[in-house]
Amino acid sequence: MFEATFAPAPSALESEPLREASAYDALVREIGEDGACEVRAVFWSDTSARLKLLHTLALGQHRGRIAREAHSLKSTARTFGYLRLAALALRLENTADTLDDAEFSDLLPQMDAAFAAAKAQEPQG
Numbered sequence: 001m002f003e004a005t006f007a008p009a010p011s012a013l014e015s016e017p018l019r020e021a022s023a024y025d026a027l028v029r030e031i032g033e034d035g036a037c038e039v040r041a042v043f044w045s046d047t048s049a050r051l052k053l054l055h056t057l058a059l060g061q062h063r064g065r066i067a068r069e070a071h072s073l074k075s076t077a078r079t080f081g082y083l084r085l086a087a088l089a090l091r092l093e094n095t096a097d098t099l100d101d102a103e104f105s106d107l108l109p110q111m112d113a114a115f116a117a118a119k120a121q122e123p124q125g
Contacts, residue, residue, distance in 0.1 A: 023081025067096035
């Protein structure tokens with residue numbers, strides 16, 4: 001008998017690149033290296049806090065706030081070129097009013113993982 005094992009196909013978001021390297025370079029051209037470094041440091045701090053906040057919000061009571069937090073996260077992630085994180089935040093923003101608790105609980109760890117992976121890929125310097 002023939003036995004085969006197949007890896008599951010990656011979801012569309014898993015195939016989304018973690019980051020667009022040229023986004024940071026564009027920011028440097030606009031505001032300089034020092035300014036870009038400072039703004040990026042604020043992004044890391046604010047995004048970490050925002051993700052922690054999302055974990056504390058009850059979906060049934062805070063759908064509007066969850067959508068607003070996701071919108072802000074999406075916008076800043078795009079600015080720095082963190083494409084997968086931005087895509088996940090967009091999904092949360094667009095579906096916050098219809099998600100069920102299980103979907104919300106599944107989405108948050110994906111966002112955490114995208115954030116951690118993007119940060120790990122960030123060039124040091």
